[in-house]
Amino acid sequence: MGISDYFPIWSKMSRSQRKLLETSALERTVPKGTILHSGSPDCVGLLVIRSGQIRALILSDEGKEITIYRLFERDICLFSASCIMSGIQFDVNIEAEKDSQLWVIPTDVYRYLIDTSAVVANNTNKIMASRFSEVMWLMEQVMWKRLDKRLAAFLLEESRIEGADDLKITHERIANHLGTAREVVTRMLKYLQSEGMVTLTRGRVDLTDRRKLEALAE
Amino acid sequence: MGISDYFPIWSKMSRSQRKLLETSALERTVPKGTILHSGSPDCVGLLVIRSGQIRALILSDEGKEITIYRLFERDICLFSASCIMSGIQFDVNIEAEKDSQLWVIPTDVYRYLIDTSAVVANNTNKIMASRFSEVMWLMEQVMWKRLDKRLAAFLLEESRIEGADDLKITHERIANHLGTAREVVTRMLKYLQSEGMVTLTRGRVDLTDRRKLEALAE
DNA sequence: GCTTCTACTGTGACTTTGTCACACAGCAAC
DNA sequence: GTTGCTGTGTGACAAAGTCACAGTAGAAGC
Numbered sequence: 001m002g003i004s005d006y007f008p009i010w011s012k013m014s015r016s017q018r019k020l021l022e023t024s025a026l027e028r029t030v031p032k033g034t035i036l037h038s039g040s041p042d043c044v045g046l047l048v049i050r051s052g053q054i055r056a057l058i059l060s061d062e063g064k065e066i067t068i069y070r071l072f073e074r075d076i077c078l079f080s081a082s083c084i085m086s087g088i089q090f091d092v093n094i095e096a097e098k099d100s101q102l103w104v105i106p107t108d109v110y111r112y113l114i115d116t117s118a119v120v121a122n123n124t125n126k127i128m129a130s131r132f133s134e135v136m137w138l139m140e141q142v143m144w145k146r147l148d149k150r151l152a153a154f155l156l157e158e159s160r161i162e163g164a165d166d167l168k169i170t171h172e173r174i175a176n177h178l179g180t181a182r183e184v185v186t187r188m189l190k191y192l193q194s195e196g197m198v199t200l201t202r203g204r205v206d207l208t209d210r211r212k213l214e215a216l217a218e
Numbered sequence: 219m220g221i222s223d224y225f226p227i228w229s230k231m232s233r234s235q236r237k238l239l240e241t242s243a244l245e246r247t248v249p250k251g252t253i254l255h256s257g258s259p260d261c262v263g264l265l266v267i268r269s270g271q272i273r274a275l276i277l278s279d280e281g282k283e284i285t286i287y288r289l290f291e292r293d294i295c296l297f298s299a300s301c302i303m304s305g306i307q308f309d310v311n312i313e314a315e316k317d318s319q320l321w322v323i324p325t326d327v328y329r330y331l332i333d334t335s336a337v338v339a340n341n342t343n344k345i346m347a348s349r350f351s352e353v354m355w356l357m358e359q360v361m362w363k364r365l366d367k368r369l370a371a372f373l374l375e376e377s378r379i380e381g382a383d384d385l386k387i388t389h390e391r392i393a394n395h396l397g398t399a400r401e402v403v404t405r406m407l408k409y410l411q412s413e414g415m416v417t418l419t420r421g422r423v424d425l426t427d428r429r430k431l432e433a434l435a436e
Numbered sequence: 437g438c439t440t441c442t443a444c445t446g447t448g449a450c451t452t453t454g455t456c457a458c459a460c461a462g463c464a465a466c
Numbered sequence: 467g468t469t470g471c472t473g474t475g476t477g478a479c480a481a482a483g484t485c486a487c488a489g490t491a492g493a494a495g496c
Binding site: 058060061062064066068085086087088089090092114115116117118120121122124125126127128129130131132133135136137138139140142143144179 | 276278279280282284286303304305306307308310332333334335336338339340342343344345346347348349350351353354355356357358360361362397
């Protein structure tokens with residue numbers, strides 16, 4: 001699969017622009033857990049996900065965290081190149097959730113492309129609007145939804161991504177995704193277990209009643 | 219003041235683009251309290267604020283609200299034209315906080331401009347990145363800051379905007395800005411009063427000790 | 437001036453979520 | 467078996483949200 005397969009606007013780009021992308025994109029393979037970007041000064045370039053899974057998160061001063069969105073195959077990560085998007089003034093961290101293969105498009109190359117092509121600029125806009133939408137969705141969840149519902153929804157989502165009912169995940173990691181405290185997750189999982197929705201073992205959560213979980217998540 | 223004064227990229231636009239903007243922009247004057255946009259289907263067009271003050275907010279199913287950002291003179295509101303930005307999938311409400319004068323740029327006109335001009339597209343991008351940054355800032359506040367600090371910061375900000383220490387605002391409105399409940403604001407203001415930071419009267423909050431408020435807000 | 441009405445404010449009781457401190461338990465390495 | 471580390475469990479308490487009212491300032495009308 002060449003890089004052309006990852007750009008839906010490929011056909012609307014000029015021959016020279018395509019060439020530039022093809023020759024400048026670097027391949028990179030990273031193991032699970034790699035921090036790909038942290039804070040604004042760090043400006044590796046645009047990341048195109050070929051395989052694997054990436055999460056974007058924010059950190060508090062005390063080290064608490066919350067996942068703001070996740071990226072999968074074919075997704076493009078703009079914020080690893082936040083320095084070229086004037087107007088961005090916040091720090092996101094980008095972390096590989098699984099072993100991943102990426103293309104890295106150098107910042108100066110992408111800068112050149114958006115400056116010279118309305119198509120590329122508008123596509124960038126569209127990508128940013130998508131991320132913005134995900135953050136707004138999260139804001140609504142955080143503001144108006146109870147934690148038990150958010151937890152149930154997270155477990156179902158995780159199960160969907162993994163394609164399995166037995167999730168290998170610790171309470172701590174769940175808490176870091178949801179932006180809450182580990183003890184709270186422990187207590188709430190305990191409750192879900194008492195209701196027969198999950199079975200808990202060290203480092204594992206098994207979904208035993210999807211229907212009930214879906215009903216809880218709404 | 220012509221519309222040219224509100225576009226920092228005016229000099230980089232073509233003669234025909236400028237002409238198009240000048241002839242198609244509509245003037246609109248709205249009183250305080252006007253709902254300029256609500257939800258995604260509603261697509262009035264791009265708003266350019268000539269004078270006054272606008273706030274963007276989101277609503278929960280039960281009618282609770284939180285201000286996500288505010289717009290002042292010279293700011294541009296993209297989300298009143300969210301239909302032209304493919305990728306946006308959330309509902310924002312736009313409300314005039316004060317009597318305001320606006321220019322409305324029809325959606326089809328702006329659509330044409332971003333499609334044909336990389337400069338306009340990139341500027342749009344920059345505006346979106348700014349709003350994105352404001353929402354990320356809010357997310358950090360909501361997630362990691364205590365309400366007493368957020369309240370103190372809000373009162374100081376409000377005082378800065380109004381250029382006065384006596385704020386004509388109800389507890390309810392403050393709660394709607396911060397995304398919390400009125401009773402919580404009442405209790406917290408009561409506490410601030412007991413500490414001598416504010417004086418409360420019906421429909422009014424007077425800031426009596428800025429230093430202490432600033433220290434609280436950090 | 438006096439009443440009436442409404443929007444605003446105050447408060448207690450209770451739930452949910454977050455914080456802190458520490459005990460304990462599973463599992464792998466030695 | 468002992469040791470050590472990483473997870474998990476729990477109680478007590480604090481912060482914030484919810485619910486159900488009661489009180490009350492101030493404008494509007496008489």
